[in-house]
Amino acid sequence: MAFKNIICPVCGASCDDIQVELRGSKIVTKNACKMGNAKFWEIFSPHRIREPLLKESGSFCTALWDEAVDRAAMILVKAKRPLIFMGSETSCEAMQVGLHLAEFLGAIADSNSTVCHGPTAMGIQEAGRVGATAGQSKSRSDLVVYWGSNPLESMPRHMSRYGVYPRGYWTRRGRFDRTVITVDPRKSITARNSDLHIQLKPNTDYELLSALLTLLHGKKPHPSVEKVTGVSISEMEEMLERMLGCNFGAIYVGLGIASSFGKHRNAEAALNLVKELNNHTKFVIGALRGHCNVAGFNQIASYLYGYPFGLDFARGYPRYNPGEYTAVDVLREQDVDAALIVSADLVSHFPAACARYLAELPVACIDIAPCPTTMISQVVLPGVIDAMECDGTFYRLDDVPVYFQPFTGSPFSFTDSNEDTMKQIFQKVKEMKR
Numbered sequence: 001m002a003f004k005n006i007i008c009p010v011c012g013a014s015c016d017d018i019q020v021e022l023r024g025s026k027i028v029t030k031n032a033c034k035m036g037n038a039k040f041w042e043i044f045s046p047h048r049i050r051e052p053l054l055k056e057s058g059s060f061c062t063a064l065w066d067e068a069v070d071r072a073a074m075i076l077v078k079a080k081r082p083l084i085f086m087g088s089e090t091s092c093e094a095m096q097v098g099l100h101l102a103e104f105l106g107a108i109a110d111s112n113s114t115v116c117h118g119p120t121a122m123g124i125q126e127a128g129r130v131g132a133t134a135g136q137s138k139s140r141s142d143l144v145v146y147w148g149s150n151p152l153e154s155m156p157r158h159m160s161r162y163g164v165y166p167r168g169y170w171t172r173r174g175r176f177d178r179t180v181i182t183v184d185p186r187k188s189i190t191a192r193n194s195d196l197h198i199q200l201k202p203n204t205d206y207e208l209l210s211a212l213l214t215l216l217h218g219k220k221p222h223p224s225v226e227k228v229t230g231v232s233i234s235e236m237e238e239m240l241e242r243m244l245g246c247n248f249g250a251i252y253v254g255l256g257i258a259s260s261f262g263k264h265r266n267a268e269a270a271l272n273l274v275k276e277l278n279n280h281t282k283f284v285i286g287a288l289r290g291h292c293n294v295a296g297f298n299q300i301a302s303y304l305y306g307y308p309f310g311l312d313f314a315r316g317y318p319r320y321n322p323g324e325y326t327a328v329d330v331l332r333e334q335d336v337d338a339a340l341i342v343s344a345d346l347v348s349h350f351p352a353a354c355a356r357y358l359a360e361l362p363v364a365c366i367d368i369a370p371c372p373t374t375m376i377s378q379v380v381l382p383g384v385i386d387a388m389e390c391d392g393t394f395y396r397l398d399d400v401p402v403y404f405q406p407f408t409g410s411p412f413s414f415t416d417s418n419e420d421t422m423k424q425i426f427q428k429v430k431e432m433k434r
């Protein structure tokens, strides 16, 4: 059977034109990039977790669903300060249940943006953002700046679907109507395909952004900026001239900005530069979000509780202080005593000290395949793959909500979706608390 307009649940591009054909236990996709295609194959992966697992005396044994949900709820109820980590490869609906559960328990709630575009979200809180939908940029932008990002490898269809190659209403000749600038210390494949590559020294984004703002104000930056950034003032002038000469410019920032020295101050400087460029021409800025629904947690948490990530409900109301209540920090400080981890492999991606401490805690997780985090967990609940096996909502990289519908059903009789699993855990927690 063939299905059209399926949403890809891998990266923030959330491509909505995937065609899927199921041929017995094989799956054929069209339009998906390599990353997307690999994800669709997970439906039939022999590694898929198909039964609930409980750890007894150090080794896993299969368990009944109710037993596993009971144990996951018990871990949370017994904890004084649990961490609920909602990974970004799950729907906004599941995230919403996770946030409500965290509020009910007085827990910490966090998501992947804590280790990716969290600083960009903080920069937006400081400076505001002039943004646009991906469709607007596709139709209008005649200049694209990839700053600290390498979409040809991290978001393979961004350039072809939204940023550079598509023919828009005002960019009828596609790539020929666009100028591409890449700001990156590396000669990445994106940089090699750009019209101008600004090869700054690592960790000097703030200085370069400040120098561009100085030039924009009609002044010359101090000559030392050339030595600091490795970029000559004439190159900066050339870049700024191109930016001022366009009709509609779009900057896409990546983790090169959010993770280098300066962090949220880099994002704030970039956002301020874009604001000021709007005195001369139309300019927008957006983040290339790596995971499919990493923007979703920011949206849902902000909408429900006013803060985009790293929320602490210990006092019964939400508190927000990145560096204190964020997942890496509470694990490093050994400030939580249990964890529920949904669709995320924290042990592989967090610093070693955090992973080591996590391994000492009672942990329940929901995941589709074995990974280091499932290995350290006491309870493993099989995950349902969003956008393939259940419906729901993702937020795309431009913060546009995208409703997805499945092309097949949940492979389990005991749960319809990760949202359903979260609801069952929440229900059990409420019963136990009573």
Ligand code: SF4
Residues within 6 Å of the ligand: 008, 009, 010, 011, 012, 013, 014, 015, 031, 032, 033, 034, 035, 036, 037, 155, 156, 157, 158
């Ligand atoms: S670019 Fe991203 S969303 Fe689009 S097909 Fe590739 S992995 Fe999926």
